[in-house]
Amino acid sequence: MIVVLKPNPDKKQLESFKQWLSSKNIKVHKSEGINTTILGLIGDTTQIDIDSIEALDIVETVKRIQEPYKNSSRKFHPEDTVISVRGATIGGENLTLIAGPCSVESKEQVCEIAKAVAASGATVLRGGAFKPRTSPYAFQGLKAQGIDYLIKAREITGLPIVTEIMDISQLPLFEEIDIIQVGARNMQNFELLKKLGTLKKPVLLKRGLSATYEEILMSAEYIMAGGNKEVILCERGIRTFETHTRNTMDITAIPVLKKLTHLPILVDPSHATGKADLVAPLSKAAVASGVDGLLIEVHNDPEHALSDGPQSINLESFDKLSKTLFAIHKVIQE
Ligand code: PEP
Ligand code: MN
Secondary structure (H helix, E strand, O other): OEEEEOOOOOHHHHHHHHHHHHHOOOEEEEEEOOOOEEEEEEOOOOOOOHHHHHOOOOEEEEEOOOOOOOOOEHHHOOOOOOEEEOOEEEOOOOOEEEEEOOEOOOHHHHHHHHHHHHHOOOOEEEOEOOOOOOOOOOOOOOOHHHHHHHHHHHHHHOOOEEEEEOOHHHHHHHOOOOEEEEOHHHOOOHHHHHHHOOOOOOEEEEOOOOOOHHHHHHHHHHHHHOOOOOEEEEEOOEOOOOOOOOOEOOOOHHHHHHHHEOOOEEEOHHHHHOOHHHHHHHHHHHHHOOOOEEEEEEOOOHHHOOOOHHHOEOHHHHHHHHHHHHHHHHHHHO
8 A cells, every 4th residue: 555645644544543553553654755745555454444645634535556455356366266055166167057947836847957957967056035126016035935936956966056145134045055145135244244254154246236347356355354264256237327228238247357356246137238139148148258157037927027027038048148158257267
């Protein structure tokens, strides 16, 4: 971190700033010019709040040289993180397809979809039991019963299950869940992230509607700092000025995040676009861009889905798409 001081800084204030840095085990390298003095801070500055330094009377500007995220940074962990859960592998050389309905609606529905997507190459089943809906009057999910149905679908197919948690109070119901999803709206629910950091269970962290790359990595950092290193990131579209699609899929996120972090990166083309006919082209683009996996909403009867029917693809479309995706993945591996 580099701190540029204002001309003629108050000596007392400068001394107390240096003492404070030293109490944080940060060494200071002072470089004095004719008009400007620059302090180079040497040591672990991840815990230093840049805003509180900038607010000091003696400080002109502050610049971070090192990323504020350490656990998730590729600099400190060059190899890809590979997460294994009940035989499914996420990260590394693999392309992982996670598929299933937006919401679990009944035992029959989720079991039928699970069997079909497993036969088509999906290795993880998704399904919402607790649903974050924009309207309080919309279907809110089957809650505990939905989780029971997911477990039933796992018993039948062997697929590990991922489902979204919306609040810490729901955690006791997630004991049997293989991967806990944190939705876009909760990406910065720091208390929830901290709690998930104490678990020994992978967390699928979705990018917030207007979150920067650094913000999602800092959210991952909350989980990892607690000891849970199994975090999977998911680009699911961000808010832009475009209204034609539900969100705008940020394809750039894939190569950029791959460079910044060792954590697996997924793309959710369903929430990114809100339109079933855009799921295939964007999934192909994501695989071509080096994504580690896709999270796709698949329904056995999209027209009658209780949530997100318009963006859900049917079983046949998923079967066809998965073949193409594995073929593209094979080409880009070569
Ligand atoms: C979901 O995956 O069901 C979901 C609600 O996603 P997001 O948090 O990305 O909106
Ligand atoms: Mn959905």
